[in-house]
Amino acid sequence: MSWTTRLTYALPHRALSSLARRLAYSRHPRTSAWLIDTVTRKFGVDLSEAEQPDPRSYPSFNAFFTRGLRAGVRVPDPDPRALLIPADGRISQCGAIEGGRIFQAKGQSFTAAELLADDDAARPYEDGLFATVYLSPKDYHRVHMPWRGRLLETVHVPGRLFSVGPAAVRTVPRLFARNERLVCHFDTDFGPMAMVMVGALLVSGVETVWSGIEIPRYGDAVTVKDYRGADIRLERFEEMARFNYGSTVIVLLPAGVARLADGLGAESPVRLGQRLATLVG
Known part of the structure; x- marks a missing residue:
């Protein structure tokens, strides 16, 4: 270390x-x-x-x-079956969730239940897919939807604010499940999808398009907001949230709904709108 x-x-x-x-x-x-x-x-x-x-x-x-981009500098993959990379940055890790565990780095992993702070919410992802995208200080800091969905609830999970840079990811056990984060649960036409906005050292906030500032709101208890009655629907490629300072977003998909795009792996540079995965069936 x-x-x-x-x-x-x-x-x-x-x-x-x-x-x-x-x-x-x-x-x-x-x-x-x-x-x-x-x-x-x-x-x-x-x-x-x-x-x-x-x-x-x-x-x-x-x-x-949190600046916006000029129209047209990012475009979504034209394949209507393509789920999209949600942000500019680099893939920290991506792949299969094996027995409910998400790979962080060599010798490091954490469970989907730890990340989501909810055993029941994690069950659909036990053998699904994940992608962890790291946004560096140079990147566009708005996060967009990989797929269209209806917002069900958000879960603000208090925690530490370790750096999420590559050195810390390699050495801090269960880093993403320890840092403060906002878990956003969506219902889609293929089932549940989770988007996890992970805070980091010197990250002074996470904002959503439906509620404004969610972090900082430092506290010691998990806070759940139920949006099922609000009918908040976001389209594929639409902005959903933004970071103040660089951080990480993690996408969770249930088993059997998609396959990851070829060529994605640790340290792959990615841009908003490129293909993350392709729906199957």
Whole structure:
């Protein structure tokens, strides 16, 4: 385990993330300009794809970080049977869920029940598929729907805020099942689908298109919101949520409904809208 990963065990995760949130939302011109310029330069952000390519057009660092894309720079796979990659980034891992366990990295795994914080909700995914997509600081930070679905409920699971960078993923046991996260359960025409928005160190929020800010809302108890009566339906490729700062989204699919696209594997670079999997049957 690297010294930086060891250090994250001792850091005051929530205090640091609260501080990062205050900086991210600051409208002080010098503060926001310095943060935007630093991240753009260090990570090679491509602003030519943004709706607003001028870095000085953003009133805060958070507005820059959650920027929209120009129309047409991402398009969904044209095959109507294709489930879509939900975000720009890299595949951390993807593949079969074996006996309810999700592979994290060599020597590391966690259960779907741990991730979802619900044994019953995890049962349809026991032998299904998963894809874990890591969004780096340079990436587009909005998450879109892999497939059309009706929102059933969200589950806010409090937890730690470890880094979700590759070094931490390799060394922190059960990382994604320990970090704070928002689990979004959808009903689709092939059955259930779960989208898990995983928080991380210095990630100051998760927002959804139907409810606004969901994280931070730091607490010690799991919070469930039932949306079954609200008839919230999102289409394939439609935006569903966004991160403030980089993080990870995990897609869970039930057994027997799809096969993963060829060529996807650990560290594969991916873009929103490309094929994640293909429906079978």
